[in-house]
Amino acid sequence: MxxxxxxxxxxxxxxxxxxxxxxxxxxxxxxxxxxxxxxxxxxxxxxSPRKGAILNIQVTVNGKAQEREVDPRRLLVHFLRDDLGLTGTKIGCDTSQCGACVVKMDGKTVKSCTCLAVQANGSDVTTIEGIAPEGGLDPVQEAFWDNHGLQCGFCTAGMIITVDELLRKNPNPSEDEVREGLKGNICRCTGYQNIVKATLAAAEAKRS
Ligand code: FES
Ligand code: FES
Incomplete structure (x- = not known):
């Protein structure tokens, strides 16, 4: 062939x-x-990582300490998906535009396709796999489920991590504020109505 x-x-x-x-x-x-x-x-x-350029990194991912040897050019998203097997984080555009790869690093959202694994050294990273309590769903996940906030689901991990941060900063957002907060996340299925609805429902659930 x-x-x-x-x-x-x-x-x-x-x-x-x-x-x-x-x-x-x-x-x-x-x-x-x-x-x-x-x-x-x-x-x-x-x-074929360059010989002699491998670095040791220590990262806490979803509460678990991880230590790995990585190429300095390795992206955080590849470290999470390929080295740790956390494939809930997706690669959409690979150019920092779609938000499918969003994870939390030290409590702040980052696009893991635009962050090197070595930049996460010493950090606390949370992916979609670590957002919910064991055996359950986080209120944001629950709201996406209840409000049909996902279709193919490709954007969903990044959306949920972004919504989680948005609601921490603003527990009672208006619809406009939700749309503004999600402007860095693209849904190829264009299901924005229900994503916004789910976010407002999650905000209400978290407040009650
Ligand atoms: S894959 Fe990272 S922003 Fe699109
Ligand atoms: S649900 Fe398909 S990309 Fe958003």
Missing amino acids: PTEIIGPAWKFCNYRSNSESVDGACGRVYTLDTSRPEANPRLANHY
Whole structure:
């Protein structure tokens, strides 16, 4: 089977760095020629980290201490998804525009596609897997469930983490304030009405 060389990383949606193939946003399957990592230096980093440039990081993720060796160029989102297996955090645009990758770092939301894993060294990171009490749902998750605040669910982890922070800062937001607070999160299913409704319901549930 002929091998195609993959194109720039920004063309791809949610690629799987640990596999030999990469799902393209256009639906085509591209095969990474691992014998020629220079074909795409960014993705090649997953396969051949520079020798001698590995750093040790210690991060508390969802309350659990983690220690790993990482390439200095490794993104936080890849560290979470590929090294720790926390795949609830999604990669949408990979360019800091969609908010699918939002996690909390030391209590503040960050786009983990735009943050290096080494920048999280010594931090406390919370992903969607760590937001709920064990065996239950957080009030924001509950409200998204009750108000049909998700369709395909791809944006949902980032939305919920963002809403969580929004409601901590403003426990009684107006609809306009919710829309303003969520402007960094894009829902490709365009289900904004119910996302806003769910956020207002979560605010009410948290206040009562
Ligand atoms: S993947 Fe879109 S903002 Fe990070
Ligand atoms: S529910 Fe599909 S992208 Fe938001």
